[in-house]
Amino acid sequence: MFKKEEGDSIETVIGPSVRVEGNFVANGDVVVEGIVSGSIKTEKNLRIGPNAKVFAKISAANALIAGEVQGNIRVKESLELTNSAKIFGDVKTNVLSVASGAILHGKCSAGSDKKSKFEKLDEVQNSKPKTSAPVKNAKAQGLAEKVK
Amino acid sequence: MYLYLYDYSLNNQKYNRLLAKIETRLTDLGIGGKIFRLSPLRNIEELLNDEIKGGIKTIIVVGNDKSFSQIVNFAAKFNVTLGLIPVGDDNKIAKTLGIRSPEDACNIIAARIIEKIDLGKINNTYFLSNITINGGDLTIECENKYKITPEQQNEISICNFKPLFATEMNQTDYFNPKDGTLEILVRPLNAGFSHFFKKASQLKNSIFPFKKLSIYSKDSISIITDGQKVIKTPVKIEIVPDKLKLIVGKDRLF
Numbered sequence: 073m074f075k076k077e078e079g080d081s082i083e084t085v086i087g088p089s090v091r092v093e094g095n096f097v098a099n100g101d102v103v104v105e106g107i108v109s110g111s112i113k114t115e116k117n118l119r120i121g122p123n124a125k126v127f128a129k130i131s132a133a134n135a136l137i138a139g140e141v142q143g144n145i146r147v148k149e150s151l152e153l154t155n156s157a158k159i160f161g162d163v164k165t166n167v168l169s170v171a172s173g174a175i176l177h178g179k180c181s182a183g184s185d186k187k188s189k190f191e192k193l194d195e196v197q198n199s200k201p202k203t204s205a206p207v208k209n210a211k212a213q214g215l216a217e218k219v220k
Numbered sequence: 221m222y223l224y225l226y227d228y229s230l231n232n233q234k235y236n237r238l239l240a241k242i243e244t245r246l247t248d249l250g251i252g253g254k255i256f257r258l259s260p261l262r263n264i265e266e267l268l269n270d271e272i273k274g275g276i277k278t279i280i281v282v283g284n285d286k287s288f289s290q291i292v293n294f295a296a297k298f299n300v301t302l303g304l305i306p307v308g309d310d311n312k313i314a315k316t317l318g319i320r321s322p323e324d325a326c327n328i329i330a331a332r333i334i335e336k337i338d339l340g341k342i343n344n345t346y347f348l349s350n351i352t353i354n355g356g357d358l359t360i361e362c363e364n365k366y367k368i369t370p371e372q373q374n375e376i377s378i379c380n381f382k383p384l385f386a387t388e389m390n391q392t393d394y395f396n397p398k399d400g401t402l403e404i405l406v407r408p409l410n411a412g413f414s415h416f417f418k419k420a421s422q423l424k425n426s427i428f429p430f431k432k433l434s435i436y437s438k439d440s441i442s443i444i445t446d447g448q449k450v451i452k453t454p455v456k457i458e459i460v461p462d463k464l465k466l467i468v469g470k471d472r473l474f
Contacts, residue, residue: 083427084427084428084429085425085426085427085428086426086428087406087408087424087425087426088371088408088424089370089371089372089374089406089408089424089426090368090369090370090371090374090406090426091368091369091370091371092366092367092368092369093366093367093369094365094366094367095365095366096365096366097363097365097366098429100429105424106371106426107371110366
């Protein structure tokens with residue numbers, strides 16, 4: 073996930089000796105090893121280290137979480153929770169991977185499909201063209217309205 | 221038209237032979253020009269102002285990092301090209317610019333590869349390489365969006381060029397004076413020298429690329445720009461993209 077590719081933008085590293093407060097926005101990859109409160113937003117990858125504490129709303133393209141997060145997480149592509157991860161908040165992602173031992177308290181939504189197979193089947197059946205009788209009824213209704 | 225500014229320290233006799241050699245080489249290459257010897261009594265800004273009015277387009281500093289950084293602050297205010305012939309001790313900037321020796325510098329000036337680079341600006345002073353802040357209880361406010369508060373004793377540097385202690389950091393990723401950003405580097409002071417070159421210790425450092433920030437502190441803290449000028453907090457620091465035209469060598473580090 074965090075392999076360097078050509079043209080990668082530079083990485084922001086929040087080390088264990090600093091605390092960041094506010095709306096943190098980065099254009100490149102972000103590595104958190106310290107304390108962050110507020111929000112974290114990046115268009116690229118986010119890695120939260122095992123000793124990091126994040127009290128923030130998170131938004132990223134990909135994320136690997138090994139530390140503690142208190143706040144909602146929204147990841148566009150892939151979210152990986154290691155065995156030391158502690159999440160207290162809702163999670164929304166496309167691909168979710170959870171290692172055994174990870175703690176997750178909150179609503180979890182993974183995958184791009186929003187509806188189950190049965191719901192889809194129902195939808196297909198409902199969208200089939202209906203018999204001619206209702207059409208006639210509709211015409212009759214129209215006439216009745218005109219008479220009125 | 222070239223203007224050669226000789227550092228005050230080059231008045232020492234030990235440099236006479238080297239300077240004569242440099243002057244001969246410059247004449248051979250057809251890039252000779254006016255020579256001025258800097259002194260503490262001479263006002264550099266006035267001198268540059270007069271010479272630029274007289275048609276000088278290129279200023280070459282003959283000296284070390286200190287003299288070069290001093291001239292950068294003035295040269296940035298005028299639309300001139302700046303070059304360096306490293307003479308004397310403490311010539312780290314020359315390495316970054318791809319200049320290995322005084323002789324090499326003459327050839328580089330003749331080849332005239334010009335790069336436009338970003339400069340940092342702290343209040344109204346330009347800086348080329350970096351700013352250092354030692355300790356103190358301070359708060360850094362970045363891009364008017366978030367605050368960085370050091371939790372323990374740290375050494376804070378704001379870098380345009382790659383600092384020498386950041387030997388293992390990927391040069392292409394950080395500290396590029398052409399990328400339109402400056403970097404804050406926060407190093408915990410208790411990391412110890414023995415851990416200095418270990419890769420794991422890098423995780424203890426914090427690095428934030430930024431364009432604009434302010435530094436506040438309860439007590440006034442000294443900030444040293446390019447190892448020479450001292451400015452007190454509070455300060456505003458920002459990047460000024462493509463501000464300076466520099467003559468660089470092929471082996472430059474950016």
